[in-house]
Amino acid sequence: MIVKEKKKVRPLIGILLFAISVVLFITTCPIGLLYGVFYTTVRNSVRGLGEYALRIAITVDQSGNVVMQHLLNLLLIKKGGYKFGNRDETISSAIGKNVQLKTLSGFGRFIDKVLDFIDPNHSLNSIDYHIEPGEKAYK
Structure with missing residues (x-):
């Protein structure tokens, strides 16, 4: 490689x-x-x-994950948590990874609960979730 x-x-x-x-x-x-x-x-x-x-x-x-990475890293995660800012990842995915690592701050846990209220297990289900365009998208 x-x-x-x-x-x-x-x-x-x-x-x-x-x-x-x-x-x-x-x-x-x-x-x-x-x-x-x-x-x-x-x-x-x-x-x-x-x-x-x-x-x-x-x-x-994904754009928000890059633009707001410094603020999200400050507000949503504890020291040593999974960092925001990957341009190919959603904010929800990064939150989900921090849920798994148990590194969300109190405010981060609150945001996760709000997302769960709207869509149960949203952040965990968002980890590395990709939508690829199907054939219909190009016709």
Whole structure:
């Protein structure tokens, strides 16, 4: 197995790419969302719309895991807990891993209980949960 060395990022390039991504997101997402809702509803009915909405929710959650990683690490976990910030993981998955490790802070346990009230065992069921687009998504 070949292990790639982490590429160094120049700070100004990172900031510039971040700014461009935000502008593109704000200007193009509303159009893409409207078209996606229309397309999905026509092609796959309300069930397809629910799956489309879930994919978007997971993507937003993964972004939140990166954007809020420092705050989440401060507020939700004890020292030595599983860290937030993995771009391929949801906040709920990281909470679930900390439930297993018993490293959630009091506030973290409260958030977990709120999630459990909405969806029983949500954080535990979210650990490494992946939704891969099916064939229908590309037709």
